[in-house]
Amino acid sequence: MKKRGKRKEKTGEVISNKMDKTCVVLLKRITTHPFYKKVVKKYTKVKVHDEKNETKIGDKVRIVETRPLSKEKHWRLVEIMKGK
Secondary structure (H helix, E strand, C coil): CCCCCCCCEEEEEEEECCCCCEEEEEEEEEEECCCCCCEEEEEEEEEEECCCCCCCCCCEEEEEECCCCCCCEEEEEEEEEECC
């Protein structure tokens, strides 16, 4: 029996919840530019499975990577950390 690797966990902010059982979460990360050595903010939007439609815009959420649930949905909601 194969062991699964540890699933990725990230925290982000909900920016849209208009779809049914899906919300869009903005993930922020800070990196250093390889040549200029300047701190750069990078943003990624991911679609997250929200089974009970309980998220609201502005909520801080914790998400975990999962099997593909649709064409673009590969993340699942774990908990809502804090609301507006």
